[in-house]
Amino acid sequence: MGISTEELKREFTKFLKKKNMRVTKSRLNLIDLIADYNKHFEIEELVNWISTKSDKKVSRSTVYRTLKLLEEFGAIKEVIKKNNKTIYEFVVGRSHHDHLVCTECGKIIEFVNEDIESLQNEICKRYNFKPTHHRLEIFGLCSECNRSR
Amino acid sequence: MGISTEELKREFTKFLKKKNMRVTKSRLNLIDLIADYNKHFEIEELVNWISTKSDKKVSRSTVYRTLKLLEEFGAIKEVIKKNNKTIYEFVVGRSHHDHLVCTECGKIIEFVNEDIESLQNEICKRYNFKPTHHRLEIFGLCSECNRSR
DNA sequence: ATGAGTGCAAAGTATTTGCACGTAC
DNA sequence: GTACGTGCAAATACTTTGCACTCAT
Numbered sequence: 001m002g003i004s005t006e007e008l009k010r011e012f013t014k015f016l017k018k019k020n021m022r023v024t025k026s027r028l029n030l031i032d033l034i035a036d037y038n039k040h041f042e043i044e045e046l047v048n049w050i051s052t053k054s055d056k057k058v059s060r061s062t063v064y065r066t067l068k069l070l071e072e073f074g075a076i077k078e079v080i081k082k083n084n085k086t087i088y089e090f091v092v093g094r095s096h097h098d099h100l101v102c103t104e105c106g107k108i109i110e111f112v113n114e115d116i117e118s119l120q121n122e123i124c125k126r127y128n129f130k131p132t133h134h135r136l137e138i139f140g141l142c143s144e145c146n147r148s149r
Numbered sequence: 150m151g152i153s154t155e156e157l158k159r160e161f162t163k164f165l166k167k168k169n170m171r172v173t174k175s176r177l178n179l180i181d182l183i184a185d186y187n188k189h190f191e192i193e194e195l196v197n198w199i200s201t202k203s204d205k206k207v208s209r210s211t212v213y214r215t216l217k218l219l220e221e222f223g224a225i226k227e228v229i230k231k232n233n234k235t236i237y238e239f240v241v242g243r244s245h246h247d248h249l250v251c252t253e254c255g256k257i258i259e260f261v262n263e264d265i266e267s268l269q270n271e272i273c274k275r276y277n278f279k280p281t282h283h284r285l286e287i288f289g290l291c292s293e294c295n296r297s298r
Numbered sequence: 299a300t301g302a303g304t305g306c307a308a309a310g311t312a313t314t315t316g317c318a319c320g321t322a323c
Numbered sequence: 324g325t326a327c328g329t330g331c332a333a334a335t336a337c338t339t340t341g342c343a344c345t346c347a348t
Contacts, residue, residue, distance in 0.1 A: 020302095021302080022303065024347070043338085061338095062303080062305075064338065065303085084233065085336090102278075127291075129291055133289075135284075139280065140278055140280035170327080171326095174322095208330045209313090234311090
């Protein structure tokens with residue numbers, strides 16, 4: 001299923017070269033760091049975690065700048081917007097899915113539904129709209145939080 | 150279809166009383182202001198627009214505070230998150246719909262699709278998840294912007 | 299060697315909050 | 324009269340940017 005981090009770095013290197021951008025340590029390190037981190041992450045959380053690591057430090061500005069590149073490259077995706085925070089997800093080698101977000105405990109549940117995907121495509125065709133990406137967030141209470149109410 | 154602004158204010162008054170909150174001029178004025186404004190709005194945009202009006206002024210802080218109440222009440226909804234900005238929509242009396250968002254010109258196209266809604270409900274049942282609201286944003290190029298590429 | 303990338307601190311945005319004053323009840 | 328709500332300005336949170344230095348090419 002998923003490709004290895006090393007393969008991913010090689011692909012990202014190609015991507016950077018194609019754009020005439022430099023293949024720097026920070027850029028490649030960030031891939032390792034994100035791969036080591038949780039699947040879903042908030043930027044500040046990631047920045048703080050990185051600052052505790054002794055090797056592979058990447059500064060806040062470079063994290064912000066490189067995340068944009070990684071999003072364009074397709075390795076990560078903005079999946080949830082909650083309380084003015086962005087939650088990204090490492091998406092490489094994973095098929096598209098959407099999210100249930102518990103507003104009580106913050107739990108994120110992923111789900112795949114091909115029917116929703118194809119309905120979206122139909123709608124885009126109807127409006128002659130050329131989709132680049134989408135985000136479906138269903139907010140509510142997960143089973144545990146609902147039970148303890 | 151839609152209910153009148155006056156009816157809405159009466160309902161909001163009930164809502165406030167039920168919460169033991171005061172029915173103030175600012176709170177009711179904001180309803181008039183939002184009803185007069187575009188269906189979709191960004192907060193800062195609304196605040197600036199309000200500041201140009203001679204009657205019915207509402208301060209930035211009160212706008213922010215009251216929008217939360219109106220969202221809880223169900224008159225408005227956060228429908229789009231783009232570039233760290235929140236786009237709200239006046240939803241009273243309108244049936245649920247989702248959005249196509251042009252990343253080039255900012256145009257917002259609304260669409261209704263019952264099938265997507267019911268698929269979402271199925272998914273929630275499967276995960277024993279109790280949904281409160283959801284947001285489906287499809288980003289891409291509208292027909293005009295796509296043509297001029 | 300040279301210009302793109304980095305890290306830092308400062309500046310920008312969007313949003314929240316503390317507090318003195320006003321107002322609904 | 325007594326909180327609660329408002330408006331202001333200050334604070335906070337997230338993100339971007341200017342600039343001097345570093346490093347990939």
